[in-house]
Amino acid sequence: MSVLLLGGTAEARELAAALVAAGIAVTTSLAGDVAEPRLPDGEVRVGGFGGAEGLARYLREHDISAVVDATHPFAARISANAAQACATTGVPLLRLERPGWSQRPDASGWHWVDCLDDARTAAEALGNRVFLAVGRQELGTFAGWADRYVLARVVDAPDIEVPGTWEVLRARGPFRLADELDLLASRAIDVLVTKDSGGATDAKLDAAAQLGVRVVAVRRPQPPAGVPVVETVDQALAWLARG
Template identity: 60%
Template sequence: MTVLVLGGTGEARELAAALVGAGVEVVSSLAGRLTDPVLPVGGVRTGGFGGVPGLSAWLAEHAPTAVVDATHPFAAGITANAAAACSATGTRLLRLQRPGWTAGPGDDWRWVDDLAQAATVVRGTAFLTTGRQGVGAFAGLPGRVLVRCVDPPTDPLPAGAVLVLARGPFSVADELALMREHAVDVVVTKDSGGPMTTAKLVAARELGIPVVLVRRPPLPAGVAVVPTVEEALAWLR
């Protein structure tokens, strides 16, 4: 068996490690957008395929047993390309996607459809944790804006931006201290799901700060989806 894992997430690295440990040949594909990514075990390729035609050509040449799309829940373009290319080449495809977050008692969440809509509902000092891509949607925000990401954004930043370059996970204590230091009034994030970045949501709840959450893009029709690495391994077996 040979498996192509479209990766870049913790779940993708966990899946690759489990497959390699079971003697399965794995190639993990990374988009190459981070300067210092955390690499999975097994084979790794970096950079795009060249859209649906490029991925289709790669699948035809290498003929993997299956493709597991374990990219970020907001990597809609890659997910759509994988669905189209696998359909065109008759390659089995599985989408591994962690569940989204669910609000609990004390949470003040405001849902929006995209970053542009999020920018229209922000008031006061905003804490942006949406990643470096798409920060330009908030370029027109007045006042103080705290922007946190792993690598510096290439989009224009708001005039009052304070840039924090850091890689999670972050503790609740860290998030509380950061939000208090910068007098944050609202947190803006995407519904990434998973435990790695929930500390900011807990901190916002404790401080009584609202959270603006961007909904996930829809998945392509007809693609099998599982929420955990264990279920992905069972599907591959």
Template identity: 55%
Template sequence: MRVLLLGGTTEARRLADLVAGEVAVTTSLAGRTREPLLPAGAVRIGGFGGADGLARYLRDEHVDAVVDATHPFAAAMSGNAFEACTASDVPLMILRRPGWTARPGDEWHRVASLPEAAALLPGLGRRVFLTTGRQGIAHFAGSDECFFLARSVEPPAGPVPRQLEVVLDRGPFTVAGERDLITRHRLDVLVTKDSGGADAKLVAARELAIPVLMVDRPPLPPAAVVSTADAAAAWLRSLRR
């Protein structure tokens, strides 16, 4: 059984580890990170050329099933996967970790997009902890009244805010470390995307009583969805049977 795993997340690597000895799994990575964490099994790096290119790949490689375990904000890739699998009659499962839920003590302001977050930001704070990934930093380039501490795995490209300090780091992070970072830089608002997973920065923001601008996830295509690697592995095993 040949499986294409659209990866780049912790859940994708976990799934590859679970099924690498049972199926021929190839993980596809977008190639945006120079030194990605590699999963078990075969790896391909780079795009497919849209939905049509992915459909050709599925046919040429005789792929039996696809698991979309991309980042929750990789909307274009998820849409292409759904179109390609539908056109090729290849089973598709979407693996997405659950999003975050506000708890008592949280002050969250949910928005639909990064531009909406940038527009709302000046009313919430002036010293910003920006954790939207390097590609999201450009949306705040015009916010000259704010200071930004942006954290990303790699340096940003394109326009950036005038007052910007970049911390290059990769998680997981601890609540104590996040609390120290926020306090040391006198940050008074957190901007993040509802990626789910570890929430140390959200706990620190709650403890320090600073507001959070939370960018909501884009909608998923109308495919089956599971929230854990174990559930996705069980689905693949059911196809084998």
């Protein structure tokens, strides 16, 4: 078996390590959006395939037995390309996607929206000191916020010129609750804008709940129709074993 793992998440790294330990050939593909990514076990390639057609060509040329899409829950374009390429080639495809935060007890009180533009509109009505936790590539949607304090936390430096009222904090999670409480309190944050990414980066949400900070959450996109979805690495391993 030869597995192509579309990675970039903690779950992808965990799955790659398990496959390598089991003696299964795995190549993890990273988009290259992060300057210094955490590299998984096994073979690694960085960069796109050239859309669905390029990915289909790669699957054929490398005799891939199965594809596991373990990309970020909001990497919709990559997931769509994978679904199209696998349908074209007949290579089995699985989506490994960690659970979101919608089942949290406090999530019913959040302001849920469908896109970043709606998140900007909602946040503008809720406060003037905003913690943006949406990722570096999404900051442009909020670049017009020159009239308020904005804390933008990113791994790599923004590729846009941010307004003078912003503070850019470069850091990589996961983060401790005590540190998140201090961060939100010290900046007097009244609104948190985030995407429903799920995973272990939820300490900011616990801090927001404790401090009464309003939360604007962007719903995650649905996976491509017809693609089986699992939530854990063990479930992904079981699927591969059946194949």
